[in-house]
Amino acid sequence: MTDITTAKTAPETMELATFVTTDIAGITRGRSFDAAQTDEYLRKGVGWVPANLALTPFDVIADPNPWGSSGDLRLMADPNSKARVTCLPGVSPLHFYHSDITDLKGEAWDCCVRSFLKRTLEEYEKVGLKVVAAVEQEFQLLGVDWPHAPSFGLRAQRRADPFAPLLMQALREAGAEPETFLPEYGKDQFEITCSPSPALEAADRGITIRAITKEVAALFGWNASFAPKTQPDGVGNGVHLHFSFTDLAGTPVTFDASRPGRISQTAGAFAAGVIRHLPALIAFTAPSVLSYLRLVPHHWSAAYTCFGERNREATLRICPTLDLPGRDPSRQMNMEYRAVDACASPHLSLAVVLKAGLEGIKAGLQDPPLISSDPSELSEADQERLGVRRLPASLPEALDRLVQDEVVTGWFSEDFLDCYLAMKRKEIELVDGLNADELCARYAAIY
Numbered sequence: 183m184t185d186i187t188t189a190k191t192a193p194e195t196m197e198l199a200t201f202v203t204t205d206i207a208g209i210t211r212g213r214s215f216d217a218a219q220t221d222e223y224l225r226k227g228v229g230w231v232p233a234n235l236a237l238t239p240f241d242v243i244a245d246p247n248p249w250g251s252s253g254d255l256r257l258m259a260d261p262n263s264k265a266r267v268t269c270l271p272g273v274s275p276l277h278f279y280h281s282d283i284t285d286l287k288g289e290a291w292d293c294c295v296r297s298f299l300k301r302t303l304e305e306y307e308k309v310g311l312k313v314v315a316a317v318e319q320e321f322q323l324l325g326v327d328w329p330h331a332p333s334f335g336l337r338a339q340r341r342a343d344p345f346a347p348l349l350m351q352a353l354r355e356a357g358a359e360p361e362t363f364l365p366e367y368g369k370d371q372f373e374i375t376c377s378p379s380p381a382l383e384a385a386d387r388g389i390t391i392r393a394i395t396k397e398v399a400a401l402f403g404w405n406a407s408f409a410p411k412t413q414p415d416g417v418g419n420g421v422h423l424h425f426s427f428t429d430l431a432g433t434p435v436t437f438d439a440s441r442p443g444r445i446s447q448t449a450g451a452f453a454a455g456v457i458r459h460l461p462a463l464i465a466f467t468a469p470s471v472l473s474y475l476r477l478v479p480h481h482w483s484a485a486y487t488c489f490g491e492r493n494r495e496a497t498l499r500i501c502p503t504l505d506l507p508g509r510d511p512s513r514q515m516n517m518e519y520r521a522v523d524a525c526a527s528p529h530l531s532l533a534v535v536l537k538a539g540l541e542g543i544k545a546g547l548q549d550p551p552l553i554s555s556d557p558s559e560l561s562e563a564d565q566e567r568l569g570v571r572r573l574p575a576s577l578p579e580a581l582d583r584l585v586q587d588e589v590v591t592g593w594f595s596e597d598f599l600d601c602y603l604a605m606k607r608k609e610i611e612l613v614d615g616l617n618a619d620e621l622c623a624r625y626a627a628i629y
């Protein structure tokens with residue numbers, strides 16, 4: 183462990199910059215070079231390997247996969263996504279760029295999830311909409327040695343000092359625009375929120391926040407774990423995706439005071455598309471074996487095809503607006519998709535929820551019924567009447583539901599789907615036979 187009060191990086195230490203890609207296992211990987219040569223690398227990218235996409239979280243490549251040992255790709259960095267942190271004591275600057283995966287001619291690879299999100303956002307622009315998003319994340323500090331402190335408590339935060347201010351400073355320096363840091367309900371659990379931004383940047387930011395949080399925690403000798411559960415009977419770590427829309431001129435179009443839930447017709451149709459395809463989307467947004475220990479009723483997570491207003495058991499929730507004088511609700515109105523966790527790619531998760539929503543917008547679907555109570559407590563008749571169904575309860579079930587939804591599978595190339603399914607089936611095999619405690623430990627060591 184670094185002694186963060188005394189350690190110094192030698193002034194002559196070379197600074198590295200890294201081009202990163204965050205893959206379908208939600209893991210950020212990449213290649214580094216002398217930061218002084220960044221301009222040259224921004225022009226030419228760094229090398230990458232197709233079969234890397236078949237990597238399970240456990241560093242085993244699913245075999246067969248569509249590529250095997252053949253093929254070459256590039257990581258082409260987005261210069262606008264630069265994150266550079268110099269304020270951390272004892273380590274060299276953390277300096278990286280989110281990248282698209284391209285072929286050797288610089289064309290987007292059909293399996294690049296960041297490019298998939300970009301294409302999805304272009305489809306929104308074609309129907310006159312821009313997407314604003316934010317990724318809100320919970321995590322737990324593992325390896326800490328301190329007395330219990332109450333949930334949401336000031337003590338819970340100060341116990342970890344100077345973790346929170348150092349983290350907030352590092353996030354701000356990286357351009358991640360952190361908003362609030364809060365001690366959460368679970369044991370040693372915290373949450374970070376950040377400002378809304380264009381959706382591509384929001385996905386990049388979600389990853390940047392995770393990477394920096396892990397880095398800062400490691401300086402204290404802790405593991406900041408974003409795993410969906412770190413103990414079978416503990417509180418889950420959620421990732422919540424927030425969405426709102428503007429027209430191409432930037433005028434908000436999510437709010438309509440005259441309609442149920444005060445959401446616009448566009449937002450209602452979006453919600454209907456998401457709820458319709460939800461059982462298939464889950465395979466991407468809750469993509470690990472462990473994810474299904476979190477997605478259970480009474481966990482404030484997401485267990486049903488349920489659209490709710492201010493309802494934390496709803497999978498898609500209309501968030502409250504602050505109705506103080508001078509605060510325009512049309513600029514605040516947003517919806518939150520709650521069935522995500524850190525085992526998922528933020529780019530892929532945002533993209534599939536947006537694609538499903540776009541199906542609803544294009545078909546002009548009616549808003550789903552708004553449910554304000556816990557969906558697990560509705561009678562069977564009410565569930566039936568309101569279209570409330572239990573979401574897949576395991577990863578194999580979620581993969582089956584994905585394969586059955588031809589609209590959703592139709593969004594992807596054959597190679598991508600083959601790779602995704604092969605990787606997930608290998609992941610299932612690799613944790614087969616582990617009990618719940620072992621499963622939590624296995625994933626908490628990675629996420």
Ligand code: GLU
Binds near residue numbers: 320
């Ligand atoms: N910890 C909950 C989850 O697993 C979320 C709690 C909240 O609403 O912030 O998603």
Ligand code: MG
Binds near residue numbers: 320366373
């Ligand atoms: Mg929370």
